[in-house]
Amino acid sequence: MYLKELECSSPCVALDDLILTTNTPTTAGSKMLENYESLFEAEVVTRLKQAGYSVKGKINVGEFGVDLLGETSYFGAVVDGDNLVGATSKVMSDVDAVIGLDVNGEQRRSASLFSFCNLKPTYGTVSRYGTIPVVCSAETVSITGKCPNCVEKAYRAVVGHDDKDGTSHRVESLDKLDQAKEIKKVGVLTAFLDKADESVKDKVQKAIDMLKNNGVEVVEIEDETLLLAKNAWNILMSAELCNNLSRYDGIKYGYRTPNYKTIDELYTNSRSESFGEFIKHVILFGSETLSTENYMKVYDKALRVRRVMVEKFAELFQSVDAVLLPATSKSEYKIDEVKANKFIAFEENLFTAPASITGLPTVTVKGVQVVAPAFSDYKLLDLARKVR
Amino acid sequence: MKYETVIGLEVHVELATDSKIFCSCSAKFGGEQNDHVCPACCGMPGMLPIVNKKVVDLGMTAGLMLNCDINRTTTFDKKSYYYPDLPCSYQTTQWFAPVAVNGLVEIETSKGKKGVRIKQIHMEEDAGKLVHDDWTDSTLVDFNRTSVPLCEIVSQPDLSSAEEVVAYLERLRSLLRFAHVSDCRMEQGSMRCDVNLSVRPEGSNKLGVRTEMKNMNSLSAITRAIEYEVARHIDALENGTEELVQETRRWDDIKGKSFAMRNKETAGDYRYFPDPNVMPIVIDDEWFDKIKSSLPEFPEVKKSRYVEKLGLSEYDAEQLVQSRALCDCFEEACEVCGSPKDVVNWIISDCMKVLNRKQMTLDMLDISGKALGELIVLVNDGKVSRMNAKKILDAIFEGEENPATYAEKQGFIVSNDTGAIEAIIKSVVDSDPKSVQDYKSGKEKALMALFGKCMRELKGNCDPQILKKLLLECVEKA
Numbered sequence: 001m002y003l004k005e006l007e008c009s010s011p012c013v014a015l016d017d018l019i020l021t022t023n024t025p026t027t028a029g030s031k032m033l034e035n036y037e038s039l040f041e042a043e044v045v046t047r048l049k050q051a052g053y054s055v056k057g058k059i060n061v062g063e064f065g066v067d068l069l070g071e072t073s074y075f076g077a078v079v080d081g082d083n084l085v086g087a088t089s090k091v092m093s094d095v096d097a098v099i100g101l102d103v104n105g106e107q108r109r110s111a112s113l114f115s116f117c118n119l120k121p122t123y124g125t126v127s128r129y130g131t132i133p134v135v136c137s138a139e140t141v142s143i144t145g146k147c148p149n150c151v152e153k154a155y156r157a158v159v160g161h162d163d164k165d166g167t168s169h170r171v172e173s174l175d176k177l178d179q180a181k182e183i184k185k186v187g188v189l190t191a192f193l194d195k196a197d198e199s200v201k202d203k204v205q206k207a208i209d210m211l212k213n214n215g216v217e218v219v220e221i222e223d224e225t226l227l228l229a230k231n232a233w234n235i236l237m238s239a240e241l242c243n244n245l246s247r248y249d250g251i252k253y254g255y256r257t258p259n260y261k262t263i264d265e266l267y268t269n270s271r272s273e274s275f276g277e278f279i280k281h282v283i284l285f286g287s288e289t290l291s292t293e294n295y296m297k298v299y300d301k302a303l304r305v306r307r308v309m310v311e312k313f314a315e316l317f318q319s320v321d322a323v324l325l326p327a328t329s330k331s332e333y334k335i336d337e338v339k340a341n342k343f344i345a346f347e348e349n350l351f352t353a354p355a356s357i358t359g360l361p362t363v364t365v366k367g368v369q370v371v372a373p374a375f376s377d378y379k380l381l382d383l384a385r386k387v388r
Numbered sequence: 389m390k391y392e393t394v395i396g397l398e399v400h401v402e403l404a405t406d407s408k409i410f411c412s413c414s415a416k417f418g419g420e421q422n423d424h425v426c427p428a429c430c431g432m433p434g435m436l437p438i439v440n441k442k443v444v445d446l447g448m449t450a451g452l453m454l455n456c457d458i459n460r461t462t463t464f465d466k467k468s469y470y471y472p473d474l475p476c477s478y479q480t481t482q483w484f485a486p487v488a489v490n491g492l493v494e495i496e497t498s499k500g501k502k503g504v505r506i507k508q509i510h511m512e513e514d515a516g517k518l519v520h521d522d523w524t525d526s527t528l529v530d531f532n533r534t535s536v537p538l539c540e541i542v543s544q545p546d547l548s549s550a551e552e553v554v555a556y557l558e559r560l561r562s563l564l565r566f567a568h569v570s571d572c573r574m575e576q577g578s579m580r581c582d583v584n585l586s587v588r589p590e591g592s593n594k595l596g597v598r599t600e601m602k603n604m605n606s607l608s609a610i611t612r613a614i615e616y617e618v619a620r621h622i623d624a625l626e627n628g629t630e631e632l633v634q635e636t637r638r639w640d641d642i643k644g645k646s647f648a649m650r651n652k653e654t655a656g657d658y659r660y661f662p663d664p665n666v667m668p669i670v671i672d673d674e675w676f677d678k679i680k681s682s683l684p685e686f687p688e689v690k691k692s693r694y695v696e697k698l699g700l701s702e703y704d705a706e707q708l709v710q711s712r713a714l715c716d717c718f719e720e721a722c723e724v725c726g727s728p729k730d731v732v733n734w735i736i737s738d739c740m741k742v743l744n745r746k747q748m749t750l751d752m753l754d755i756s757g758k759a760l761g762e763l764i765v766l767v768n769d770g771k772v773s774r775m776n777a778k779k780i781l782d783a784i785f786e787g788e789e790n791p792a793t794y795a796e797k798q799g800f801i802v803s804n805d806t807g808a809i810e811a812i813i814k815s816v817v818d819s820d821p822k823s824v825q826d827y828k829s830g831k832e833k834a835l836m837a838l839f840g841k842c843m844r845e846l847k848g849n850c851d852p853q854i855l856k857k858l859l860l861e862c863v864e865k866a
Contacts, residue, residue, distance in 0.1 A: 020434045028433075038434060039427050130434040137664030165436050166666055239661060243466055246477035247431045251529070267470055290468070290659035299661060 012056040013048055013154065014091045016100035016107075018065050019141075020130040021045055021058065028132045029061040029073035032254045032274040042130025043165070044099060044141050044158045051157035056095050059087040063276045064134050065103035066241060068345040069110060071338050072278045084333045088144055089114045097154040102142035103134045104237060104345060105327070105352025111144050111364040112327035117384055118144040119151045122374045123359030124169040125177065126155075127162030135240045136167075138356050148365065148384040155377065176375035183372060183383045186211060187221040187320035195227075195350060199331040203367035207324070207387050210366070214386035219320060225312045226354045232305035233353035234346050235289050239299055242286030245279070278342065310358050313371070322372035322383065327351050327364050389626070390590040393618050395553060395583060396545035399560060400538050401570035402514065402578040403446045409513045409537035410437035410480065417576055421519070421530040429535040431475025436665050439464070443537040444487065444669055446569050447511040448679045450539050451488025453563045454506050458676065462487045464511075464666040468659045472529050473516035481512035483660040485668075487539075493563075495555040504556050505544040514538050539569075545584065545595075550614040554607050557581060566684050566712045571751060574606050583614060587621035596621065597632040601646055603639045613639040617646055690715055698728040707736050711750035720757020725764040734764060738778065742785055759784045763791040775848040776800040802849045806858065809850055813862045816841045824866050835863065 020026045020038035027033045045055065060078055062070040069086040071077040078087045088098045088110045100107045102120045111118035119142065126141040133139075141158060145151040159177070162168045188208065193201055208218050250256040250270025257269035275283070289298045316323055328351060338344055355362040355371045362371045363380035366387045372380050408415045411428035428435035444462070451458050465483040491506030516534040520527050541560065547553050561572040561579065572579040581604060586596035601617060604610045617637075623629045637646040685693070687709040694705035708714045714735055721731045739760075743753060763780055766772045772780065772795050780791050780800065788794050795801055803809060816838060817824060826834035839859055843850065 039432065040434070042434065129436055132433045133436075133665075164438065166438050167436075167664070240664065243468060243478055243659070243661070244433075246468060246470070247433065247475065249470060249472075249477055251472050252431060252475060263472065287659065290661050292657045292659075295659075295661070 010054075011052065011096040011153075012054045012094075014056050014059045014088075014095045014098045015045065016061045016065070016087070016098065017058050018061055018101040018103070018132045018134070019045060019058075019099060020132065021055065024058055026058070026132065027075070028065070029063045029070070029075065030275065030279070031074040032248045032271075033132075034074065034255065036254055038130070040130060043127035043162050045130065047127075047158045047160070048099065048154070053096070053154070053157065056091075059091055059098065061087070061100070062106060063279045064132070064241065064245065065101055065106060065139075066134065066237065066282060066345065067104070067106070067278060068338055068348055069106060069113075069333060071335070072276050074276060077335060077338075079335050082334050082336070084335045084338050085113070086110045088116070092116060092144070092146060096145065096150050098144040099154065099158075100142050100144065101128075101131045101134070101139055102356070103139045105349060105356060107142045107144050108327045108352055108355075108362065108364045108369060109348065112367050112369070113331065113333075115366055116144050116146060116364075117148045117151050117381075118142060118364040119155055119377060119381060120355060120362040120364075121155060121159065121377050122169075122177075122361040124167050125160075125174060125375070125377065126158050127160075127165045127168055129162055129164040133244045135237045135356075136244065137236065137240060138359060140359070148363075148381045151384075152378070152381045155381075159377075173375075177377060180373070180376040180379045181321060183216070183321040183370075183376065183379050185217040185219065185320045185322075186370065186383075187219050187316060187323045189226060189323050189325040190220050190222050191224045191227055192325040192351060196326045196329045197331070200326045200328065200367070203331070204324070204326055207366045207368045210387045211383075216383070216386060218324075221316065221320070221323065223312070223316070226309065227350065228305055229309050229353040229357050230346075230350045232302040232309070233349055233357045234285075235298055235302040236306065236357065237349075238282045238286030239289045240286070241279075242283045242290070245275075245283060248274075278345075281342065306357050309354060313354075313358055313360060313373075317373050322370050322376070322380070324368055324370050325351060325354070327367070327369045331367075391587050391618075391622050391625070392590045393548050393585060393587050393614075394545045394595060395547040395549075395585050395614070397541075397543045397547065397553065397556065398582040398584070399541045399543075399557070400514075400580045400582075401450075401541070401560075401564055401572055403443055403511075403537040403539060404568055404570050405440060405442045405446065405537055407440055407442075408535040409440050409443050409511070410535055411435070413535070415536045417578070419532055421528075422532060424532045425534070429475070430531045431477075437464075437480060437663070439666060439669065440537065443511055444671075445679060446537075447487040447509065447539050448671065448676070449567045449683065450541070450564060450569045451491065451509050452680060452683055453567045453569070454488070454491040454493055454509065454541065454560075456488035456491035456506055456509060458488055458671065459485050460671045460676070461485060461668050462671065463668045464663045465660050466663045471515070472527070473518050473531075473534070475516070475531060475534060479513060479515065480663055480666070481540075482510035484662060486510035493543075493556065493559055495552060495559050497549075497551050497555045502546075502552065504546045504552075507542045507544050509539050509541050511537065511539050545586075550611040553583070553610060553614060557607060557610070562687055565751060566687055568684075568712065577605075581610060583610065583617075585614065585617050585621070587618060587625065596625070598634055599632070599646075600636045601639050602636065602649075603641075605641070609639065609641045612641065612644060613646060616644060620646070684712065694728070698722070700728060700732055704732045704736060708732065711753070713751050713753040717753055717755060717757040717760060721761035721764065724758050724761025725768070727764065727768065730764050730768065731761070734760060734781075738781055742781065746785075755784050756789050759789050759791055766791060766795060770851055771795070771802055772800050773802060773848045773850065773852070775843075799847055800849060802851060803846070806854075809846065809855065810858055810862070812845045813842050813855075813859050816845060817859075817862050817866050821866075824863055827863060835859070838863070 017027050020042045022041045063072040143151045143154045161171045255274035259269050260266040361377045363384045365384040414424045463485045466478040467481050468478045486508045488509040493504045514536040516531040564570045583601045586598040588596040604613050624632050638649040639646050691705045691709045694700045722728050767777045823834040
């Protein structure tokens with residue numbers, strides 16, 4: 001499953017292929033960057049090495065990390081029989097943690113399907129320097145491990161201010177990580193449960209039972225507002241992706257077509273011949289949302305919805321310490337079904353979009369996501385330990 | 389029919405920072421191709437923009453110099469278009485909340501004074517340069533200029549002739565140079581101007597078809613371009629020689645014509661949106677006050693102060709306010725020596741001669757004003773001769789900061805020992821009886837020859853009046 005396996009001594013991590021490394025290509029799962037070697041490594045890689053981790057290898061991702069579970073990778077989908085499983089599930093037994101870039105919820109889906117523990121940290125607490133930019137306003141380095149302790153250890157290694165990332169929180173703000181409130185009361189977002197199948201509802205019920213057994217109060221929240229996050233997210237995500245991927249033009253690095261006479265042909269053919277079908281759809285959609293004609297009608301409206309989502313979470317956190325919702329609509333994805341439904345990732349974003357669009361910390365454990373106020377990362381991991 | 393011309397300008401000036409707008413690469417002009425680049429400014433994935441604070445300082449300064457309101461929360465946005473000199477295929481600029489808006493610049497032409505409104509000033513990154521290689525018939529990209537900080541000054545369409553445009557540009561240049569915002573050199577491209585122009589029947593309130601002209605590298609080229617374009621528009625309107633369309637045109641100064649160019653607008657729209665990697669910049673009172681209090685006096689305020697308070701002539705004061713560097717040097721030197729008239733003479737005659745010899749512009753005068761002041765004191769006190777003072781000035785241009793010790797080291801201090809001077813005069817007179825003879829027989833020039841020889845022997849360290857007096861006495865005796 002490794003694109004390239006490196007020498008390794010314990011403790012070790014696998015990196016998804018959106019995290020730049022200097023000794024091996026970083027492909028973003030795309031033919032465009034098939035042979036791209038970065039001149040510098042990601043800040044998270046440097047920090048992991050300083051903390052004594054070694055890098056076991058780079059693992060496959062969906063093209064630029066925006067699909068369901070890696071099915072759009074130029075290097076092939078990772079399957080188990082008929083099931084789409086993604087690369088993380090195949091390497092988890094070898095490593096202490098998988099470090100990825102949560103662009104569109106892929107890591108949370110993977111953790112949910114295979115009962116790993118995943119932390120999507122508060123936006124701005126981990127440097128994005130050296131991660132391939134896709135959806136800069138939302139994406140965060142994310143950590144998946146077999147247990148909350150493995151995740152916390154790796155998170156402590158990478159968390160902190162970085163001068164090289166202008167969206168990185170200042171040191172004073174990061175103190176809030178230690179001052180966050182303990183999570184004693186969790187609200188279940190029933191509107192999302194209704195959109196999931198029975199197997200997922202079972203998982204949610206089991207998680208609720210475990211929380212209750214460990215003294216956490218659990219209440220139901222009937223509020224449909226957060227269901228709106230999906231459409232706004234798909235717009236913002238596509239627009240930023242379109243813009244960030246425009247740098248891949250065949251001029252400076254990456255794939256260049258042999259078939260061109262003019263500069264326009266160089267651009268068009270290089271991009272047409274190296275981007276996959278799904279990414280092309282996302283680019284076209286994103287491009288439309290930012291046109292002068294659509295900006296106010298579509299993009300600006302999505303930004304307003306984002307604001308509403310932030311306010312809605314703040315309102316919910318007045319009465320509960322965290323909210324709980326599924327990460328997927330089902331417990332397995334057949335590869336044929338995924339191939340047949342081009343926009344399945346856009347649909348499944350229903351569950352991952354609320355946390356993505358607001359930048360709130362989220363722990364995925366035992367098949368459920370728990371979202372808490374900004375800087376509650378350690379408290380979420382404390383909670384995760386109660387669900388084991 | 390009579391026509392009137394409506395002109396609005398977009399002026400780009402390169403901001404005088406050491407480093408680029410979002411990375412630490414050098415922002416200096418020149419260098420080997422692709423010498424001043426890093427992964428950030430050549431568009432490699434994974435680098436994040438970190439705003440150079442000096443750029444915001446200079447953007448605010450420009451805004452305040454042009455009487456603008458400053459947006460106390462200012463943001464950066466992305467502008468998308470594909471061009472090989474733009475490595476990310478987007479330019480980071482300001483669209484939604486530019487640093488400064490609603491300004492006013494006063495200009496003066498043969499028709500009198502006039503205000504030109506400024507719509508906005510925004511900060512942005514420059515693009516690279518394409519270089520065509522005829523040998524291989526390929527086009528290469530030089531990213532040295534990529535991400536060099538610019539500010540774009542957008543005027544309202546308040547200008548109506550080439551004369552007004554030139555007056556406006558000269559005024560901008562003077563104000564921005566005074567505030568050290570930019571060196572504003574058109575020939576090096578650190579000041580560039582796009583002319584938006586349309587023509588309509590006089591008195592009409594409907595605007596004509598607008599064209600945008602680029603690629604004028606001097607004020608005279610701008611004048612020629614405007615005159616050509618106005619004539620072309622009028623010709624099209626009167627004689628129907630061609631149909632005017634809204635387009636971008638390139639001025640060819642050698643051919644003296646403008647040509648329609650493939651324009652970026654036709655490729656689609658710019659799809660502006662806020663850059664999520666650059667947090668909104670909040671200008672608090674402390675920051676605002678710091679910039680506001682560091683603004684220089686306006687040139688005309690300085691000039692009238694020089695005339696009224698320091699007693700300079702109109703002409704001399706006007707010469708000084710051509711450049712902030714001259715003013716700074718002048719003021720510093722005055723503080724040391726207290727004689728403004730002497731300082732202005734030294735600057736306008738002697739310093740300018742050295743600048744000319746070194747082929748430097750007025751703005752490049754960076755000698756220590758304090759040293760110049762001290763030198764003037766030495767001269768006025770009769771401690772060094774004017775001849776040697778010029779040599780000391782040369783040393784000051786090379787960085788010498790202490791004229792007194794330099795003069796001593798070089799043996800430039802005037803001797804007051806008349807005995808020693810008389811001894812030298814005597815030896816010169818004795819060794820050249822012919823000149824003495826010639827002088828005595830009425831040839832005045834012969835005395836000058838003796839005078840020159842004496843001065844050389846004395847290495848210039850003698851008051852010429854004293855030398856002349858002693859020499860005459862000696863010759864009479866001989």
